[in-house]
Amino acid sequence: MLNLILFGPPGAGKGTQSEKIIAKYKLIHLSTGDLLRSEIQAGSELGLKAKTLMDQGILVPDEVVIGMIDNKLKEHRNAAGFIFDGFPRTVKQAEALDALLATYNESITLMVALVVDDNELLARLLNRGKTSGRPDDQNEELISKRIHEYNTKTTPVAEYYQSQNKYTSIDGIGEVETIFQMITEAIG
Template identity: 75%
Template sequence: MLNLVLFGPPGAGKGTQSEKLIEKYKLVHLSTGDLLRSQIAAGTELGLKAKSLMDQGILVPDEVVIGMIDSKLNENQAAAGFIFDGFPRTVPQAEALDVLLSQYNTAITTMVALVVEEEELTKRLLLRGQTSGRPDDQNESLIRRRVTEYNEKTMPVAGYYEQQGKYVAINGIGEIEAIFGQICDAIEAAAQS
């Protein structure tokens, strides 16, 4: 089973590349944001718990998110693999994900990180903001805060996977197809090791 963590700051190109990876490798896309929204819409016990917390402005705890991921893994046991999007964001989440995946006799194959300088990210997000309608893509100081938050809180996850020999950094600047080719090379090298 091929399990990927696609990693990078806002605007690095994760959405673009994950679509291509899903199609090529026939992976199930596990976006924690999508999972939360679908569980809430379905009115599941986990969804109702998450909605109650979100309505109070409280972050959804790791165990609720892990529960949703567990449910998705259970529903897709015949899948070729999964691509994790937006998760894990912290080392405790990465550790919890490892424990969960081991219960399914699988593990993260590799973490691919798209590396892009802050000035380029800011430029991309402001450009995306002209068409996305997302207010957080239209405010330069908010964009810079999101990138800082990523660097401070999420970057340690890269170190966690690096210690396991599962971290690969790819330059996220260049032609989409060339970047995709580098990602595929990294995935295939990791899958064979």
């Protein structure tokens, strides 16, 4: 089973690249952002709690996210693999994900990190905010907070997977197809 983590700050191109990876490798897409947004849209208690936190640029508690991921793993036991998009964001989450996957006799195959500088991220997110309808993509201060949150809390996750020899970084600036080619080469 191929289990990938697609890693990078908000606006790095994870959504765009994950679509291409899913199509090529027939993976199940696990985007915690999408899972949370669907809960928000449904108006569930979890969704309302998540919305309050997300609107402030704060991460949703680990146990909530791990529970949602476990439900998806159970739903798709015969999958060719999974692509984790935007998760894990902390070392604690990475350890919890590894422990969860171990219960299914699985593990992470590779973390692919899309590297994009902060100024480019800000420009991309503000541009996306014009069409996405997402309020967190329309406020420059909130975007800067999200990028800062990523840089301070999630960078150690890359080091966690580097220590397991399961990490590669890809320049996330350039043509979509060129970036995708570099990702497929890294997957092997």
